[in-house]
Amino acid sequence: MPWLSYQKALNRALGDEMARDPAVFVLGEDVRVAVSNVTAGLLKRFGPDRVLDTPLSEQAFTGFATGAALLGRRPVIEFQIPALLYLAFEQIVNQAHKFSLMTGGQARVPVTYLVPGSGSKTGWAGQHSDHPYALFAHAGVKTVVPATPEDAYGLLVTAIRDDDPVVVFAPAAALGVRVDVDFDALAPVPLGVGRVHRHGEDVTVVAVGHLVHDALAVAEELAGEVSVEVFDPRTAYPFDWDGLAASVARTGRLVVVDDSNRMCGLAAEVLATAAERFDLLAPPVRVTRPDGAVVPFALALDHAVQPDRMQLTAAIQKVLKH
Amino acid sequence: MAGLTAVRPAPDTDIGLYRTVRLIRRFEERAVELVRSGDIVGGIHPYTGQEAVAAGVCAALRGDDMITSTHRGHGHVLAKGADPARVLAELTGRATGLNRGRGGSMHAADFGLGILGANAIVGANGAITAGAAWAAMQEGRDQVAVSFFGDGAVNQGVLLEAMNLAALWRLPVLFVCENNGYATTLTVADAVAGTITGRGAAFGMPSVAVDGMDPRTVLGVAREAVDRARAGGGPSLVECLTYRFDAHHTWEHKARVRYRDDEEVHSGRQRDPVVIQGARLTAAERELVDAEVESTVDAAVAFALESPHPDPVGALDHLYATGMRARPGGGG
Ligand SMILES: Cc1ncc(C[n+]2csc(CCOP(=O)(O)OP(=O)(O)O)c2C)c(N)n1
Numbered sequence: 095m096p097w098l099s100y101q102k103a104l105n106r107a108l109g110d111e112m113a114r115d116p117a118v119f120v121l122g123e124d125v126r127v128a129v130s131n132v133t134a135g136l137l138k139r140f141g142p143d144r145v146l147d148t149p150l151s152e153q154a155f156t157g158f159a160t161g162a163a164l165l166g167r168r169p170v171i172e173f174q175i176p177a178l179l180y181l182a183f184e185q186i187v188n189q190a191h192k193f194s195l196m197t198g199g200q201a202r203v204p205v206t207y208l209v210p211g212s213g214s215k216t217g218w219a220g221q222h223s224d225h226p227y228a229l230f231a232h233a234g235v236k237t238v239v240p241a242t243p244e245d246a247y248g249l250l251v252t253a254i255r256d257d258d259p260v261v262v263f264a265p266a267a268a269l270g271v272r273v274d275v276d277f278d279a280l281a282p283v284p285l286g287v288g289r290v291h292r293h294g295e296d297v298t299v300v301a302v303g304h305l306v307h308d309a310l311a312v313a314e315e316l317a318g319e320v321s322v323e324v325f326d327p328r329t330a331y332p333f334d335w336d337g338l339a340a341s342v343a344r345t346g347r348l349v350v351v352d353d354s355n356r357m358c359g360l361a362a363e364v365l366a367t368a369a370e371r372f373d374l375l376a377p378p379v380r381v382t383r384p385d386g387a388v389v390p391f392a393l394a395l396d397h398a399v400q401p402d403r404m405q406l407t408a409a410i411q412k413v414l415k416h
Numbered sequence: 417m418a419g420l421t422a423v424r425p426a427p428d429t430d431i432g433l434y435r436t437v438r439l440i441r442r443f444e445e446r447a448v449e450l451v452r453s454g455d456i457v458g459g460i461h462p463y464t465g466q467e468a469v470a471a472g473v474c475a476a477l478r479g480d481d482m483i484t485s486t487h488r489g490h491g492h493v494l495a496k497g498a499d500p501a502r503v504l505a506e507l508t509g510r511a512t513g514l515n516r517g518r519g520g521s522m523h524a525a526d527f528g529l530g531i532l533g534a535n536a537i538v539g540a541n542g543a544i545t546a547g548a549a550w551a552a553m554q555e556g557r558d559q560v561a562v563s564f565f566g567d568g569a570v571n572q573g574v575l576l577e578a579m580n581l582a583a584l585w586r587l588p589v590l591f592v593c594e595n596n597g598y599a600t601t602l603t604v605a606d607a608v609a610g611t612i613t614g615r616g617a618a619f620g621m622p623s624v625a626v627d628g629m630d631p632r633t634v635l636g637v638a639r640e641a642v643d644r645a646r647a648g649g650g651p652s653l654v655e656c657l658t659y660r661f662d663a664h665h666t667w668e669h670k671a672r673v674r675y676r677d678d679e680e681v682h683s684g685r686q687r688d689p690v691v692i693q694g695a696r697l698t699a700a701e702r703e704l705v706d707a708e709v710e711s712t713v714d715a716a717v718a719f720a721l722e723s724p725h726p727d728p729v730g731a732l733d734h735l736y737a738t739g740m741r742a743r744p745g746g747g748g
């Protein structure tokens with residue numbers, strides 16, 4: 095079977111959806127030349143009317159996408175840097191997201207906001223290294239953080255077809271992941287449905303995005319002493335609470351590893367819901383970025399604020415002590 | 417003029433323009449009363465005094481043309497043809513409102529009439545308008561999209577970015593700035609470096625300032641810009657010099673903010689679009705239109721106040737176009 099990289103999966107999803115539905119188009123900075131590679135080949139296949147290079151006007155082109163979507167188009171905006179979402183926060187959260195309710199259901203805004211290379215790219219410092227999926231989940235904007243190439247494909251396809259705005263975070267640390275897959279087996283992945291990557295009996299580790307791969311590595315390392323289940327929500331919002339409940343019902347223990355800041359991050363919500371809903375044998379533990387982290391430049395400092403395998407191992411050991 | 421009430425005058429005729437400005441005026445006056453009586457909560461930003469802009473611009477549009485509007489949007493929405501009864505039902509938060517009571521005064525929308533929503537964030541609608549205009553153009557339709565905004569919006573980056581996009585891609589957009597001299601209490605002199613038309617000119621688009629108190633003048637200039645846009649000539653900016661007769665927002669009626677003295681307000685009210693346009697009709701024509709408008713507004717008030725309130729069970733209906741439900745906030 096052929097190898098599919100995460101990046102190629104995004105590219106393939108875009109190409110497939112553009113071929114399937116003439117309403118789909120891509121816009122963003124340097125997308126014609128495909129600086130991020132995600133839009134490679136699309137200009138040639140679909141022409142300049144469906145692959146729009148925009149000026150560096152994030153607010154305007156994000157609002158522009160809303161307007162086009164109101165008329166039935168399905169724009170996919172590529173953001174070069176995760177922090178550019180802050181510039182367009184108004185246009186996404188306060189405009190696109192609110193149109194359906196505020197118009198009493200008259201409007202649909204099917205825009206996809208794609209961030210290839212979210213989180214730390216290592217060495218890109220404070221303004222290029224954020225991973226703000228929890229912000230959008232908090233605001234109620236559908237938000238996905240695929241961990242694997244096949245999920246990147248399936249979730250991007252679903253995001254494009256969804257009638258609501260969807261933010262797609264493609265973590266920088268996952269872009270290089272490759273899998274051996276049958277391309278014909280690639281399929282849409284529904285929003286809000288998690289995936290158990292590894293079954294286990296002693297503890298459920300909820301891992302988000304690229305951290306799924308760290309969780310799987312740790313689970314393998316610890317395999318002799320503890321049976322770890324790795325649960326990947328895939329969608330930060332809507333979250334698969336029932337899927338997680340089923341996993342925790344089997345294991346009774348919960349650890350969350352999440353690339354959000356600790357305060358009001360995704361892990362915070364998982365722990366809060368666990369406290370309300372789940373019977374746990376031990377207090378849950380989360381591994382996150384620190385409160386209000388600004389990612390510092392030097393490599394050792396950058397790594398120091400990222401959730402890592404040692405912390406995850408320690409967290410698993412901690413919940414097992416009870 | 418027999419049969420006037422049965423056959424609506426074309427909006428771009430003198431009598432049609434008069435009907436529109438008169439309708440907006442009376443609608444706004446009644447809405448202010450409904451704010452005072454507590455039937456409209458949250459208050460409104462009255463459009464009184466600026467009616468010529470909405471009437472003139474919308475008279476230059478086709479039914480399938482599109483508009484986006486602002487916090488001061490009732491006039492635009494009415495001039496584009498929205499049913500006054502359903503607009504008023506929206507203002508009073510009723511289930512029969514344009515937005516089913518989910519939008520209120522600042523968000524009135526009627527997609528069937530090309531009203532892509534009033535918007536409460538100053539300057540935000542320009543980019544949305546550009547996107548809608550682009551989408552229509554891509555589909556080979558010759559629709560034009562109008563973005564109404566105030567003088568306060570001309571210092572918003574997103575609007576200037578949107579003007580650049582519209583000019584760059586020759587989009588069929590008309591940017592209509594209603595310069596009423598104030599952004600809340602801040603004067604244009606204290607807020608705008610350079611000029612408003614200079615902002616449009618900087619992007620290479622035709623940009624003119626016009627008397628925004630005369631519906632006929634506005635119509636003439638708007639028609640030229642709309643025709644150019646429709647023919648593929650790209651966007652234009654029209655700055656309409658106007659004056660807001662009433663408060664920025666009805667909270668001001670009870671507040672003690674003072675930023676315009678009585679003399680200024682008095683002289684600002686001297687040129688009244690309803691009077692200016694009314695003078696072009698005979699007394700008999702005016703009487704007929706006034707009577708028809710009065711009964712339309714009476715019926716709108718009655719419809720609104722008799723309409724049911726929305727059921728709180730559905731408070732978050734339509735949050736997602738897909739029908740996805742959010743987790744409830746209450747305990748348990
Ligand atoms: C971006 C933004 N900033 C501030 C406000 C609060 N606000 C509402 S209306 C207004 C003044 C707007 O002035 P202008 O654009 O001239 O329109 P006008 O009220 O005169 O019709 C302000 C400051 C807002 N709604 N949006």
Ligand SMILES: [Mg+2]
Nearest residue numbers: 566567598599
């Ligand atoms: Mg103003």
